Amino acid sequence: xxxxxxxxxxxPAPLRKKSVVDRVNGAARKLPAWAVYIVxxxxxxxxxxxxxxxxxxxxxxKGLEHALxxxxxxxxxxxxxxxxxxxxxxxxxxxxxxxxxxxxxAYVSLHLTVWIALDMGLFWAQMLGDVIKRPYITIGMTxxxxxxxxxxTSNNRSIRKLGPKWRxxxxxxxxxxxxxxIHFIWLVKGVQLEPLIYMAVILALLAVRLPHFAKVRA
Amino acid sequence: MANRWISTLTKKDxxxxxxxxxxxxxxxxALAGAGLSSIAGGLHAAPDxxxxxxxxxxxxxxxxxxFGTGKSDPAENAHTLTTTPxxxxxxxxxxxxxxxxxxxxxxxxxxxxxIYRFRCVEAWSMVVPWNGFELxxxxxxxxxxxxAKYVAFETAFRPDEMPGVKYPVLEWPYVxxxxxxEAMHPLTLMATGIYGKPIPNQNxxxxxxxxxxxxxxxxxxxxVRITLxxxxxxxxxxxxxxxxxxxxxxxxxxxxxxxxSQASERPIGGGLFAGxxxxxxxxxxxDEVAGLYAGLDLVANP
Numbered sequence: 001x002x003x004x005x006x007x008x009x010x011x012p013a014p015l016r017k018k019s020v021v022d023r024v025n026g027a028a029r030k031l032p033a034w035a036v037y038i039v040x041x042x043x044x045x046x047x048x049x050x051x052x053x054x055x056x057x058x059x060x061x062k063g064l065e066h067a068l069x070x071x072x073x074x075x076x077x078x079x080x081x082x083x084x085x086x087x088x089x090x091x092x093x094x095x096x097x098x099x100x101x102x103x104x105x106a107y108v109s110l111h112l113t114v115w116i117a118l119d120m121g122l123f124w125a126q127m128l129g130d131v132i133k134r135p136y137i138t139i140g141m142t143x144x145x146x147x148x149x150x151x152x153t154s155n156n157r158s159i160r161k162l163g164p165k166w167r168x169x170x171x172x173x174x175x176x177x178x179x180x181x182i183h184f185i186w187l188v189k190g191v192q193l194e195p196l197i198y199m200a201v202i203l204a205l206l207a208v209r210l211p212h213f214a215k216v217r218a
Numbered sequence: 219m220a221n222r223w224i225s226t227l228t229k230k231d232x233x234x235x236x237x238x239x240x241x242x243x244x245x246x247x248a249l250a251g252a253g254l255s256s257i258a259g260g261l262h263a264a265p266d267x268x269x270x271x272x273x274x275x276x277x278x279x280x281x282x283x284x285f286g287t288g289k290s291d292p293a294e295n296a297h298t299l300t301t302t303p304x305x306x307x308x309x310x311x312x313x314x315x316x317x318x319x320x321x322x323x324x325x326x327x328x329x330x331x332x333i334y335r336f337r338c339v340e341a342w343s344m345v346v347p348w349n350g351f352e353l354x355x356x357x358x359x360x361x362x363x364x365x366a367k368y369v370a371f372e373t374a375f376r377p378d379e380m381p382g383v384k385y386p387v388l389e390w391p392y393v394x395x396x397x398x399x400e401a402m403h404p405l406t407l408m409a410t411g412i413y414g415k416p417i418p419n420q421n422x423x424x425x426x427x428x429x430x431x432x433x434x435x436x437x438x439x440x441x442v443r444i445t446l447x448x449x450x451x452x453x454x455x456x457x458x459x460x461x462x463x464x465x466x467x468x469x470x471x472x473x474x475x476x477x478x479s480q481a482s483e484r485p486i487g488g489g490l491f492a493g494x495x496x497x498x499x500x501x502x503x504x505d506e507v508a509g510l511y512a513g514l515d516l517v518a519n520p
Contacts, residue, residue: 057278057279057290058271058278058289058486059484060489061492062342064490118491119484120494121493123482126482129474130479133474135477136477187477190287190387190388190458
């Protein structure tokens with residue numbers, strides 16, 4: 001009996017895990033990065049369709065604005081998960097990271113455009129006041145500004161040109177996603193669970209980058 | 219004492235249900251104002267151009283955190299609220315403190331229609347055709363004693379029927395309050411219906427307050443207790459965040475909320491491209507209520 005146990009325990013658990021990881025990595029190798037752009041942009045026409053056909057209820061402006069903002073935050077979080085996934089699980093999705101980042105920027109830009117044009121109705125003076133005076137808008141806008149240089153340098157030429165500086169510059173995404181999470185917490189009334197869950201995930205993904213965790217390698 | 223205030227928003231009777239048109243459909247169908255008015259002939263057209271939101275808008279877009287914080291949560295979840303039987307305890311500085319059965323209250327009151335602007339602190343607005351009676355009539359029924367200065371209200375607290383109270387979004391039960399003169403003002407309504415139908419649960423059935431010159435959260439829903447006091451009672455949002463929500467909470471485009479400029483508002487129901495409109499002082503009821511606050515610094519007393 002003891003021997004059986006040992007035999008069972010010795011069965012190749014690492015091998016089984018590896019095969020799942022292998023399958024994911026294999027599928028990822030076959031999937032071209034441009035497919036991620038296409039799939040990632042599909043929700044946009046769908047959102048506008050919902051907004052025009054009552055899918056967001058009586059207030060399509062807020063529905064659209066929030067859906068875009070939430071997708072932006074989710075894409076930023078997905079981008080943040082790429083490195084830990086490789087380091088701790090051996091899953092290599094790094095070739096999709098640029099697509100996730102640029103998609104996130106596209107969603108943030110659309111989110112901002114909807115706010116400016118549809119939510120604020122081009123009331124520029126009031127918008128300016130809001131950006132300066134209202135912390136959650138100030139924070140959201142700062143996050144957007146952080147993303148601009150990152151989007152502009154998300155190409156091979158910039159990586160070559162900037163060299164090691166590129167890596168330092170793109171650490172700005174940590175700040176941007178943090179600001180996005182705070183923006184979400186701050187804009188809801190009262191204490192609500194959903195934005196706190198987002199923040200917990202963001203903090204966890206940032207924490208594993210701290211030196212203590214970074215030493216651990218799978 | 220009913221009918222002390224006549225709406226300037228409409229002179230027309232309640233429109234038959236069949237002729238309600240979804241406003242979005244009207245907007246889609248009418249390219250020009252002329253086309254709109256011909257189609258909208260059956261609606262509550264108002265002399266100054268204001269018309270009530272559709273029944274759908276009013277009953278599908280609600281803030282009623284006891285049933286969830288999403289705007290559609292109350293419409294989805296509030297069906298669990300038991301509204302019959304219902305009673306309202308009127309207590310404190312009144313001659314006849316008692317628990318009044320809802321039916322007895324209705325029998326003693328005159329129900330009238332009031333078409334009011336409704337302005338949320340989140341900077342959106344609607345126009346709602348309420349049915350109800352003046353709060354003053356109910357308070358007079360109970361007999362207000364001379365020492366009373368404030369009126370406190372309390373919403374039902376029923377964890378079995380209210381999924382939202384599991385979460386500490388606010389301290390439950392929801393409470394609100396008015397100064398006595400605000401409560402006695404002829405504009406201050408206790409609503410029992412919308413568009414001539416019994417008020418839906420998500421809108422605060424069976425009895426809610428409507429104070430049209432204050433931000434929506436003052437208009438407390440599903441009231442179970444009314445207490446006359448001589449000291450200023452606590453109010454839910456003020457307790458949660460005194461820096462953002464004052465006791466008075468009068469609609470005031472010049473006093474901005476830390477998170478929402480109150481200078482303008484988005485009218486709900488106009489679709490994606492409805493834009494914004496300037497917010498009116500006291501939500502357009504300045505002539506009626508400004509006198510209540512003579513001598514009060516509205517900036518220092520938000």
